[in-house]
Amino acid sequence: MIKSLLNAVLKFINYWIYRYLLVTELYMTEPWERVTIHVFLFLIFLVQFAFNYSVLLPFTARLFNFQIVT
Amino acid sequence: MTVIKSKNNKNTGEKVGEKINGFHKNGFVNHKLVSVDETCIDKNGSIESNQDINNQYKRDENFKESFEQPTLITACLTYLGFYLLMIIGYINQLFFVPKVATEKNRDDYVPLFAAFESFYLRYVYRRVKDCWNRPICSCPADTVTLKDRVTKDYGWTFEFTGTETKCLNLGSYNYLGFAQNKGPCADDAIESIHKYGIATYSPRRELGTNALHTELEKLTAEFLGVEDAIVFGMGFATNALNLPSLLSPGCLVISDEKNHASIILGLRLSGATIKVYKHNNTHHLEKVIQQAIVNGQPNGKPWKKILIILEGVFSMEGSIVKLPEIIEIKKKYGAFIYLDEAHSIGATGNHGRGVCDFYGINPKDVDILMGTFTKSFGSAGGYIGGSKSLISFLRANSHAHCYASSMAPAVTQQILTSMKIIMGLDGTNEGKKRIDQLARNTRYFRKRLAQIGVITYGHEDSPVVPMLVYLFSKIGAVVRTLTKRQIAVVGAGFPATPIMEGRIRFCLSAAHTKEQLDYALQVIDEIGDSLGLKYSRKPRDLNQIEY
Numbered sequence: 001m002i003k004s005l006l007n008a009v010l011k012f013i014n015y016w017i018y019r020y021l022l023v024t025e026l027y028m029t030e031p032w033e034r035v036t037i038h039v040f041l042f043l044i045f046l047v048q049f050a051f052n053y054s055v056l057l058p059f060t061a062r063l064f065n066f067q068i069v070t
Numbered sequence: 071m072t073v074i075k076s077k078n079n080k081n082t083g084e085k086v087g088e089k090i091n092g093f094h095k096n097g098f099v100n101h102k103l104v105s106v107d108e109t110c111i112d113k114n115g116s117i118e119s120n121q122d123i124n125n126q127y128k129r130d131e132n133f134k135e136s137f138e139q140p141t142l143i144t145a146c147l148t149y150l151g152f153y154l155l156m157i158i159g160y161i162n163q164l165f166f167v168p169k170v171a172t173e174k175n176r177d178d179y180v181p182l183f184a185a186f187e188s189f190y191l192r193y194v195y196r197r198v199k200d201c202w203n204r205p206i207c208s209c210p211a212d213t214v215t216l217k218d219r220v221t222k223d224y225g226w227t228f229e230f231t232g233t234e235t236k237c238l239n240l241g242s243y244n245y246l247g248f249a250q251n252k253g254p255c256a257d258d259a260i261e262s263i264h265k266y267g268i269a270t271y272s273p274r275r276e277l278g279t280n281a282l283h284t285e286l287e288k289l290t291a292e293f294l295g296v297e298d299a300i301v302f303g304m305g306f307a308t309n310a311l312n313l314p315s316l317l318s319p320g321c322l323v324i325s326d327e328k329n330h331a332s333i334i335l336g337l338r339l340s341g342a343t344i345k346v347y348k349h350n351n352t353h354h355l356e357k358v359i360q361q362a363i364v365n366g367q368p369n370g371k372p373w374k375k376i377l378i379i380l381e382g383v384f385s386m387e388g389s390i391v392k393l394p395e396i397i398e399i400k401k402k403y404g405a406f407i408y409l410d411e412a413h414s415i416g417a418t419g420n421h422g423r424g425v426c427d428f429y430g431i432n433p434k435d436v437d438i439l440m441g442t443f444t445k446s447f448g449s450a451g452g453y454i455g456g457s458k459s460l461i462s463f464l465r466a467n468s469h470a471h472c473y474a475s476s477m478a479p480a481v482t483q484q485i486l487t488s489m490k491i492i493m494g495l496d497g498t499n500e501g502k503k504r505i506d507q508l509a510r511n512t513r514y515f516r517k518r519l520a521q522i523g524v525i526t527y528g529h530e531d532s533p534v535v536p537m538l539v540y541l542f543s544k545i546g547a548v549v550r551t552l553t554k555r556q557i558a559v560v561g562a563g564f565p566a567t568p569i570m571e572g573r574i575r576f577c578l579s580a581a582h583t584k585e586q587l588d589y590a591l592q593v594i595d596e597i598g599d600s601l602g603l604k605y606s607r608k609p610r611d612l613n614q615i616e617y
Contacts, residue, residue: 018600019601022547024150024154025543026543027546028543028546029158036158039220049600
């Protein structure tokens with residue numbers, strides 16, 4: 001049962017990785033190019049995460065008079 | 071009762087783009103916007119009477135075309151993907167210069183390759199190059215056998231594996247199914263080789279005219295319903311070499327945006343002034359003609375002649391030209407029409423006589439009827455049909471008639487036999503059966519594709535069905551996956567189409583049976599799910615579609 005669950009999860013992940021490769025047109029690139037673009041997109045994601053955490057979250061919290069307590 | 075033109079269509083509940091004065095913005099063109107006894111306030115606030123709106127739209131009701139636009143997310147992701155591909159290409163070019171990019175012994179010379187074209191060729195087209203130029207090794211009838219190739223260095227070189235794949239053929243222009251190597255056409259062609267030889271070895275005006283050519287010209291004129299016709303050995307050359315004979319500097323040509331490369335080549339060669347109007351848009355055409363007539367030539371004189379160049383069925387869009395309206399415009403302004411029926415002859419119309427038959431127009435209203443024998447007749451070559459004076463002029467002045475080698479006897483005989491079958495002159499109703507089969511296949515296939523939910527362009531009666539996939543990688547993925555499932559299709563990207571509208575083009579045929587089409591549609595449905603091709607936002611008909 002666990003094996004079938006694992007297979008289902010793997011199938012799901014593989015399907016969406018395939019769709020991601022198609023949409024970003026990485027489907028037709030060579031492996032080293034793919035790794036480069038994966039790193040590049042991950043860096044952009046990190047920058048976006050950092051921006052949201054440091055700038056956007058306090059700003060929107062202030063708008064609603066909502067103090068973030070850590 | 072006055073109403074403001076509403077954005078929501080009364081008859082269908084979906085989002086429809088605004089249609090103001092014939093131009094449609096986002097959304098598909100729907101024509102039932104205004105009911106009979108209302109007057110409307112249009113965008114600028116002036117009140118238009120309904121009568122002329124109705125006249126404008128009444129004929130549009132008959133045009134069942136759709137050019138649906140994708141969602142904003144799809145468009146954005148397409149652009150983003152393309153930019154990523156360009157970035158990768160530039161990095162690749164920076165670090166690994168390919169052997170073809172370095173030119174030896176060319177100091178002080180202009181570079182051999184144009185920059186963007188060679189970049190595109192090497193870093194976008196090359197990656198999916200295995201989907202094009204695929205060699206075949208059988209007659210391309212309803213099934214075709216492809217030779218398999220593999221590439222070990224990402225598209226620079228190919229090797230044959232030695233195996234072959236038999237596929238359902240949805241890529242050949244075989245509209246009436248005459249691409250057969252057995253049957254009456256083939257037998258007659260073989261007999262003509264015994265009688266006349268393999269080729270004619272001469273242009274028409276020297277020793278290259280034989281009885282078959284004269285018979286074919288008479289038969290073509292009878293088929294089209296015009297006074298006379300002239301045939302040439304090559305379809306592309308018919309356009310490219312006859313337009314320079316008909317036009318000269320001082321003439322005005324108004325050509326459709328999406329005309330074929332042969333027409334554009336012929337027009338550039340002729341030296342006439344070219345103006346382009348938006349695809350199939352009669353309002354813009356009328357505006358362009360009005361402006362041109364008012365302004366005249368740049369040196370102030372009136373134009374020598376005005377020629378409007380159209381295609382019957384556009385091969386990349388699948389749309390059918392709005393011929394009745396354009397003929398009205400032509401009569402109003404005194405212009406001439408040149409109709410290129412390469413894809414529509416034999417494939418449209420109740421009797422297979424082309425777009426004029428489709429609309430029920432007298433073919434003598436169209437001044438120059440041009441077409442090719444490559445698609446529906448299963449042969450090669452082109453023709454021009456029109457009045458006797460036009461054809462006599464072309465016989466004297468056409469480059470293709472004077473200098474190009476004439477049509478080979480077997481090719482001519484193939485056209486003669488297939489044309490006689492289509493017209494019913496051989497005594498059977500084989501021709502009518504084929505035309506009906508094609509029409510039935512077309513309707514069924516298009517309706518089923520709309521039900522599946524993919525975006526297709528064009529008129530619902532045109533046998534050319536382009537399915538939009540937008541991204542290059544999807545073109546490559548679809549062609550490769552379909553070949554693995556034994557269906558052979560043609561993918562089209564830039565520069566044949568706009569850069570963001572990659573498409574897969576299905577060419578239906580009278581030779582396809584319902585079972586073959588059902589198999590293809592089932593595979594397309596599965597691929598649509600696994601590759602994400604179901605972009606359409608129109609409501610889907612959930613009933614079973616009858617054949």
